[in-house]
Amino acid sequence: MRQFIVLGHDAPTTAEFALDDLSGAGRLDVLCRCVGAAVFLSHGIRESVRIHLVIADEYTIRFDSDTLRRLYPDERTIAARIRDALDQREDAIGHLPAEVSPGMALYRFGFEATLDAVADEGTVVQLHADGTPLPAASPPSDPVFVLSDHTDFTDREAELLSEQADQRLRVGPETLHADQTITVAHNWLDTAGYSEY
Amino acid sequence: MRQFIVLGHDAPTTAEFALDDLSGAGRLDVLCRCVGAAVFLSHGIRESVRIHLVIADEYTIRFDSDTLRRLYPDERTIAARIRDALDQREDAIGHLPAEVSPGMALYRFGFEATLDAVADEGTVVQLHADGTPLPAASPPSDPVFVLSDHTDFTDREAELLSEQADQRLRVGPETLHADQTITVAHNWLDTAGYSEY
Numbered sequence: 001m002r003q004f005i006v007l008g009h010d011a012p013t014t015a016e017f018a019l020d021d022l023s024g025a026g027r028l029d030v031l032c033r034c035v036g037a038a039v040f041l042s043h044g045i046r047e048s049v050r051i052h053l054v055i056a057d058e059y060t061i062r063f064d065s066d067t068l069r070r071l072y073p074d075e076r077t078i079a080a081r082i083r084d085a086l087d088q089r090e091d092a093i094g095h096l097p098a099e100v101s102p103g104m105a106l107y108r109f110g111f112e113a114t115l116d117a118v119a120d121e122g123t124v125v126q127l128h129a130d131g132t133p134l135p136a137a138s139p140p141s142d143p144v145f146v147l148s149d150h151t152d153f154t155d156r157e158a159e160l161l162s163e164q165a166d167q168r169l170r171v172g173p174e175t176l177h178a179d180q181t182i183t184v185a186h187n188w189l190d191t192a193g194y195s196e197y
Numbered sequence: 198m199r200q201f202i203v204l205g206h207d208a209p210t211t212a213e214f215a216l217d218d219l220s221g222a223g224r225l226d227v228l229c230r231c232v233g234a235a236v237f238l239s240h241g242i243r244e245s246v247r248i249h250l251v252i253a254d255e256y257t258i259r260f261d262s263d264t265l266r267r268l269y270p271d272e273r274t275i276a277a278r279i280r281d282a283l284d285q286r287e288d289a290i291g292h293l294p295a296e297v298s299p300g301m302a303l304y305r306f307g308f309e310a311t312l313d314a315v316a317d318e319g320t321v322v323q324l325h326a327d328g329t330p331l332p333a334a335s336p337p338s339d340p341v342f343v344l345s346d347h348t349d350f351t352d353r354e355a356e357l358l359s360e361q362a363d364q365r366l367r368v369g370p371e372t373l374h375a376d377q378t379i380t381v382a383h384n385w386l387d388t389a390g391y392s393e394y
Binding site (some may be wrong): 171175 | 216219226227230231243330331332370374377384387388
């Protein structure tokens, strides 16, 4: 299983946003591209991938590639599904999520609760300018990559992540968008031991 | 200079398409994400990148990262700029492009003419299942990557590409979307000689 947690600091917490202006809706376009990068291949969906969008530290929307249905990679379609999820936020109570549609659930969890829950399931990876360059690192089992949207981690988020991180990696010399980082991470995992592919 | 040519087989040749349904507009969403992947970093634009969108083998829209202005990475904004370009298609005559806006021009060129023009400027890379895996290959100077949208190259396009290709590379064992491939190619070039980054 590969997992990604993406922090959407300014993302809307209600369904009251316009699909015509995703950038204006707290840069929801970035989060939508993250979902696409995480779950889609050309003409297919990856197996065993989960992506958790943390919405304004209040809700977390989980996409599970193994059970997702009727999702398409364009930003607007993904945003419409996020809107559906937020529309059902009242159904998420305590640890019980709102089951939005196959493969999608909304939890009343902020970053700390989501990270706590997911950290036990794999190897938490912190992406950091001082980390080991990907080509020099060994892919961990069941990696959990934690990423931020267009803004940096807050001090508190960075602290929580440092406490949980099992591995520190560096994607490259350029600072990529979160969705681009997901694509690079997938390819790194896909091609580890490249002589065999 | 890094260059990407992306073939949009079903992309619209006029400005008569809806920004609300880019997927339905010949999968223009794929081409928009390709532009984003090619030119954007987090909080910035890459230097010395050109991406050429070949529209239904009839027009080619060129984006030049060094002179682009007021472009944002969400699909809808990029699609609106493509629509502006197509709206000025009558101004592209022979080898003279329509200058759409800073960093964007539309040429009355199909794939063959675009490939001929760009091939002289660099090393044409063909991505192929039998190519050399990226980690085992040396990055070429001034690479020109040629990609297809959601559909395969036609036999004629594959033939043209094979004739011009200087290098055959394999991105990985999974078949990625064109925009994901661009992101991986950039990262490969960014991190070549990783011990130094």
